[in-house]
Amino acid sequence: MASVTLTPRALYEQVAEQLRQRIFRRELEPGSWIDELKIAEEFGISRTPLREALKVLAAEGLVTMKVRRGAYVTEMSDKDMRDVYHLLSLLESDAASVVAARATPDQLRELEQLHADLARAVNDRDRFFAVNERIHMRILEMADNRWRDQLVADLRKVMKLNRHNSLLKQGRIEDSLAEHETILSALRARDPQATAEAMQAHFAHGLEAAG
Numbered sequence: 001m002a003s004v005t006l007t008p009r010a011l012y013e014q015v016a017e018q019l020r021q022r023i024f025r026r027e028l029e030p031g032s033w034i035d036e037l038k039i040a041e042e043f044g045i046s047r048t049p050l051r052e053a054l055k056v057l058a059a060e061g062l063v064t065m066k067v068r069r070g071a072y073v074t075e076m077s078d079k080d081m082r083d084v085y086h087l088l089s090l091l092e093s094d095a096a097s098v099v100a101a102r103a104t105p106d107q108l109r110e111l112e113q114l115h116a117d118l119a120r121a122v123n124d125r126d127r128f129f130a131v132n133e134r135i136h137m138r139i140l141e142m143a144d145n146r147w148r149d150q151l152v153a154d155l156r157k158v159m160k161l162n163r164h165n166s167l168l169k170q171g172r173i174e175d176s177l178a179e180h181e182t183i184l185s186a187l188r189a190r191d192p193q194a195t196a197e198a199m200q201a202h203f204a205h206g207l208e209a210a211g
Contacts, residue, residue: 012052015043019053023062023073024160034063034071061158076161081210088155089203092136095143095152096183096199097192107142108187114138115184122173132176162210169209179205 019039022028040050054071057063064074076084099107114135121127133156140149179202186195 010049011045012049012056015045015049015053016056018043019057020060020062020157023057028073030073030161031075032073033069034073036070060154062161074158074161076158081159081162082207084155084159085203085207085210088152088159089200091148091152091155092140092203093196093199095140095145095148096187097196098143098145099139100187100190100192100195103142103187103190111135111138111184111187115180118180119177122177125173128173128176132180135180172209175205175209176202 019028019034028034034054036047036050036054040047043050054063054065058065058071062074064072066072103111114131118128118131118135121131140152179198183195183198183202186198
């Protein structure tokens with residue numbers, strides 16, 4: 001049987017990831033025009049892979065293509081943010097209820113450990129954000145629905161366009177930790193409804209802080 005040679009990841013995918021990270025770091029601000037010529041020169045590539053990369057980011061909602069004007073980093077309106085939080089609340093609360101019903105003892109212990117890591121990170125905002133996101137991702141992984149996972153991944157990318165990080169609000173980190181404790185308590189009790197309600201409340205408070 002002939003061997004198959006695997007090629008490196010497509011150039012446009014690498015370019016898309018570089019631009020995605022620049023958007024998340026605010027090196028490319030929401031509403032800003034993306035100078036294709038400048039970026040192509042900087043990366044040492046032609047316009048073709050760059051345009052393919054921009055199509056990927058447009059499909060994710062991170063970039064908006066405007067006729068005869070080019071590509072812009074997407075700006076999030078208040079309504080956009082409410083809509084994103086609403087969908088995330090529905091999807092992640094559903095996942096959490098599944099985990100409450102089906103989690104193995106080892107999985108619950110893993111979530112307990114992650115929560116302990118979260119508590120230790122209250123004085124380090126970046127670390128707290130990373131562990132917080134990890135907890136949400138692990139709950140989704142444990143619920144094991146790849147279609148929901150893809151929807152959430154795309155929504156969370158768009159959520160990062162928000163200019164106002166909810167964790168920057170005074171006292172929000174401590175509140176978020178308390179909300180995670182409520183979610184974990186409901187998971188421990190294996191109560192799907194209480195777990196879903198706790199997750200929904202967590203997103204409602206996050207949206208309020210992000211406003």
